[in-house]
Amino acid sequence: MxxxxxxxxxxxxxxxxxxxxxxxxxxxxxxxxxxxxxxxxxxxxxxxxxxxxxxxxxxxxxxxxxxxxxxxxxxxxxxxxxxxxxxxxxxxxxxxxxxxxxxxxxxxxxxxxxxxxxxxxxxxxxxxxxxxxxxxxxxxxxxxxxxxxxxxxxxxxxxxxxxxxxxGGITVFDAIRTAPWKPGDLCLVQGIGGLGHLGIQYASKLGLKVIAVSSGSSKKSLALSLGASEYIDASATDVVSYVKSLGGARLVLCTAPYSQSISNIIPAVGLNGTVTLVSAAVDGKIQVDNVVLNMSRAALRGWCCxxxxxxxxxxxxxxxxxxxxxxxxxxxxxxxxxxxxxxxxxxxxxxxxxxx
Known part of the structure; x- marks a missing residue:
């Protein structure tokens, strides 16, 4: 000793x-x-x-x-x-x-x-x-x-x-690093909090094009300063329709612990994309339309430390x-x-x- x-x-x-x-x-x-x-x-x-x-x-x-x-x-x-x-x-x-x-x-x-x-x-x-x-x-x-x-x-x-x-750091870092994607692919980071503000940084530093999503406009400047290419105010924009118009996200990183927010954003995933849950929903279970996953051959997974x-x-x-x-x-x-x-x-x- x-x-x-x-x-x-x-x-x-x-x-x-x-x-x-x-x-x-x-x-x-x-x-x-x-x-x-x-x-x-x-x-x-x-x-x-x-x-x-x-x-x-x-x-x-x-x-x-x-x-x-x-x-x-x-x-x-x-x-x-x-x-x-x-x-x-x-x-x-x-x-x-x-x-x-x-x-x-x-x-x-x-x-x-x-x-x-x-x-x-x-x-x-x-x-x-x-x-x-x-x-x-x-x-x-x-x-x-x-x-x-x-x-x-x-x-x-x-x-x-x-x-x-x-x-928080290792959770989002490995959740992004281990998902299948190529540099320049679109990553949608849902939530700009304790996990999301790190997720934006890691995704952009690793070579993904990041769109950050939150409700309201107060976090726009922060999201852009952290490395997001774009910010979407979910209270004013149909996030799924907009992201689908871009071809869908190769990676959707769900960081906000609210079941409805997670459920709503899953359909934004693109062809052969991955939705990764790094937060634990505290207000109920998430809902998934399996046809959305089937038709995009997309994957839904959880991730821990x-x-x-x-x-x-x-x-x-x-x-x-x-x-x-x-x-x-x-x-x-x-x-x-x-x-x-x-x-x-x-x-x-x-x-x-x-x-x-």
Whole structure:
């Protein structure tokens, strides 16, 4: 085991004592990391909409009290004895810049892991759900959950701006990267929020022609500045008819969590196109006219976060391409208000807890 000098005996965290309980600022004892753990001093922890699963207590395997937070950026403060000397002197060296995302590690032995689907590991955990997450001054993470971040990333973005890449960023990055398309193809990004503002940047940087869709005209300038070629006000334009007049979208990226909005935009998909859902509809089930998909030979799929190696690629691409989260910073004590703003869709666009 290796730990930094002068570590405190205790640390503060945001905890929820039971399902539907009130958020509490608690003091916890700092212990030595377990053999396969990395102790991280947290510098920034993004608030994801998925934190509400912990609030409701509906996630399988959850234990209370629980510290949430799965968009974490910090520095290594301790390393378990089970990690190799190469790791302790390399990627987990004390002070190394690291992160932790939704995926809480993987075994490397089960069938999903052996077939390249480690994000679906049968023994895998979820950060902030099955073990305490990053809304705390310190956190412990399984070593396979830890994301190595190059120091040069801090030359392009702050800790707070990097944090949302660990969940929101990797989700939309891989959702776009893994879909079938060619440079110059049309990508329709539905929703300009925590996921959508990143989706516009990634799609345009990867070589797609981006049309951004939202309701009203207030986000037009932002969408264009982020890389969209065009903006459509869904309250004033028939989006599907317009996009169909252009030949349809090769990729439709649905980022707004509203079932009717998602259902309405699916028919904008073009020949051999793909509709990818990266948000979770919170107000009901989406509806699909299968004839629309049949006649266009289009595909409808969902997408969730990848594991740590995927996220490392996302962070590298974001750094090289100047993709950046738009964030608002909050101290730990203001977490309840920051969380409520995310749930009420008032965050512009990612609320992040920061630590000195």
């Amino acid at each position: 290796t730990t930094a000098a002068n570590l405190p005996k205790t640390y503060k965290a945001v905890s929820i004592p039971a399902p539907n309980g009130a958020w509490e600022i608690v003091t916890q004892e700092l212990r030595a990391p377990a053999p396969d753990e990395v102790l991280i001093r947290v510098h920034a922890s993004g608030i994801c909409y998925s934190d509400h699963f912990a609030k409701l207590g509906g996630w399988p395997g959850m234990k209370f009290p629980c510290v949430t937070g799965h968009e974490v950026v910090g520095r290594v403060a301790g390393v378990g004895a089970g990690l190799s000397s190469k790791d302790r002197e390399g990627r987990y060296k004390l002070g190394a810049l690291v992160g932790v995302g939704w995926n809480g590690g993987y075994c490397g032995r089960c069938e999903p892991c052996r077939t390249g689907n480690a994000f679906m590991c049968k023994e895998g955990q979820v950060t902030g759900f099955t073990f305490d997450g990053g809304h705390a001054e310190y956190m412990y993470a399984p070593e396979t959950a830890v994301v190595s971040i190059p120091e040069e990333a801090l030359q392009k973005a702050s800790y707070a701006e990097l944090a949302p890449l660990l969940c 990848g594991c740590s190696p995927d996220t490392e690629q996302c962070v590298k691409f974001s750094t090289l391409s100047d993709v950046k989260s738009i964030v608002k910073e909050f101290p730990l004590e203001e977490y309840p208000n920051a969380y409520d703003a995310v749930m009420a869709n008032k965050a512009r666009f990612r609320n992040v807890i920061v630590f000195p």
